[in-house]
Amino acid sequence: MSSILLQVIVSGLLIGAVYALFSSGLTLIWGMMNVINFAHGDFVMLAMYTAFIVWTAFGGGPLASVPIAAMTLATVGILSYFLLVRHIMKGPMLAQILSTFGLALLLRYSAFWYFGANFKTLPDTILGPPFVFGPIRIDAPRLLAGTVGLLVTLGLHLLLTRTALGSRMLAVSEDATAAQLMGIRPERMQAIAWGLAAGSTGIAGALIAAFFYTSPTVGETLAIIAFVTVAFGGFGSVPGALVAGLLIGVLEALSAYLIGPVYKDVVVYALFVLVLWTRPQGLMGKA
Amino acid sequence: MMRRYLLPGLAVVIALSYPILTAATPVYQRLGALVLLAAIGASAWNLVGGYAGQVSVGHAVFFGAGAYAALAGYTHFGLPPIAGAPIGAAVAVLIAAVIGVPTLRLSGHYFSMATIAVAELIRVLVTNWEWVGGAQGITGPAVPRTVLDLSFTSAMPYYYLFLAVLAALLFTTWRIEQSRMGFYLRAIKDSERAARSLGVAAGRHKLYAYMLSAGLTAVAGSLYALMFGFVDPESGFGILISVKMLIMAALGGAGLLFGPLVGALILVPLEEISNSLLGGKGAGLTFVVYGAIIVIIARFLPSGLLALFRRGPRQKPTESEQRHAA
Secondary structure, three states: OHHHHHHHHHHHHHHHHHHHHHHHHHHHHHHHHHOOOHHHHHHHHHHHHHHHHHHHOOOOOOOHHHHEEEEEEEEEEEEHHHHHHHHHHHHHHHHHHHHHHHHHHHHHHHHHHHHHHOOOOOOHHOOOOEEEEEEEEOHHHHHHHHHHHHHHHHHHHHHHHHHHHHHHHHHHOOHHHHHEEEEEEOHHHHHHHHHHHHHHHHHHHHOOOOOOOOOOOHHHHHHHHHHHHHHHOOOHHHHHHHHHHHHHHHHHHHHHOOOOOOHHHHHHHHHHHHHHOOOOOOOOOOO | OOOHHHHHHHHHHHHHHHHHHHHHHHHHHHHHHHHHHHHHHHHHHHHHHHHOOOOOOOHHHHHHHHHHHHHHHHHHOOOOHHHHHHHHHHHHHHHHHHHHHHHHHHHHHOOOOOOOHHHHHHHHHHHHOHOOOOOEEEEOOOOOOOOHHOOOOOOOOHHHHHHHHHHHHHHHHHHHHHHHHHHHHHHHHHHHHHHHHOOOHHHHHHHHHHHHHHHHHHHHHHHHHHHEEEHHHHHHOOOHHHHHHHHHHHOOOOOOHHEEEEEEEEHHHHHHHHHHHHEEEEHHHHHHHHHHHHHHHHHHOOOOOHHHHHHOOOOOOOOOHHHHHH
């Protein structure tokens, strides 16, 4: 295998771990409430701008920007739940779809209006020189993003499967009424889910802000990547999202390298449409 | 007896005389034409999104097909743009048939997600398709060669053209609403499972509505191209094109005959005002307002403005319906 191809695959895996992280948030909400958050990509966008501000205006590094973005976005998520999502759950389907869609537009164009349409980037060497492993070189921010992305996704999975909180959330997603009879407050669990989901976009956004271009409309692309990941991994499954995220990262990197950068989105979108058409329950999901 | 016809009669008289009343201010004439154009698009969306309850966020595909067909016909074959309209409509119906069969099997959020993905896919492909101008887009005739080019400096001819198309579209919608198909579509919207169990061929009727809606949306696209003489991937296939149809119908009342028109009457002037007041920076702010309106409708007015004036008991989903929806 040529070293360039290896390089492409490794960088695909690293970005894929970040895709897995923010997609886990989307899949968590879907699994608990049967709601797609159409503003999920714009949550990531918001996190990227938050990290950008922490980085440029206050001179904080990733140690500051990641927790700050995570806290900010978790707050945004919980507020969205209490002010908006909680109320539309009982409404018609159109209202459910419209609500988070409207939120997406609101966030996207507020960023557009406030920050302008220009792409913002941080220098590649902001965390020091790239690491060299034999024939491949990896920029420090990408390595950091991939590692943290993977660890946090695994952590989220453990939180959901190995803790009492996770069991309570699972109970609410299985049957909210029965859970309530057992003394679990469904609304509190759903609010926590929104906080966790948005918090994961906060971490992911802060991680990729160091090497991705930040623009108001980046959320649109990221949202579709999250949809693909969730559809691929099965709706509601965090491990599924992890595997799918890594796969999509590699696929995207390979198609950018082999076919051309403009077509990487085409390949991913086409894959998404194909998966939805043929296996709407996801490749790894239950029927 | 007279009172029954008073209000509709007044509306018709105003609609017909509007361009003459505003002849002194071309800006208002243009605004009128834009309202009608938006109402055509939103009413076309309403057939599948409102009546059948399949919330498509990808109707820009059909709008773009109509707009591009009109101008590509001119650029490559020297046809008058209006000649491209039927081609665009046919292409849109064909695309709808191809993507509708697998996509319409998905329900609720899945369907909306799939339509977004298909639309974005096609937008990226068109952006890289040089035959239709790639990212630059294509333009229509700069100066009208014959009257067939339908290129006018005044907005008045467009106004009457759009008014006629909208009237025909609303009449068609009204006929469908009264027909067996209309009842089927509403039954599917309320509960597809129940409709199927009562013998409604849900898949087939959803597809018919989708194809019809696609063809009519393409007509809206062609009319847009006719008036503006220019279309690029963003103004033809952009996600905001789909969103505008959706939000106009939802604001007025999705699944109601005049819902989209009411939505257009409110939102188009709002957009024009905010664009002209805020200048270049306003583009972003306009959509901030749009986003806020969508959130507010979803939160407080899920059935749209017209539902406020509807007689009869307020419809509230029952417990079992809510579970079905979830």
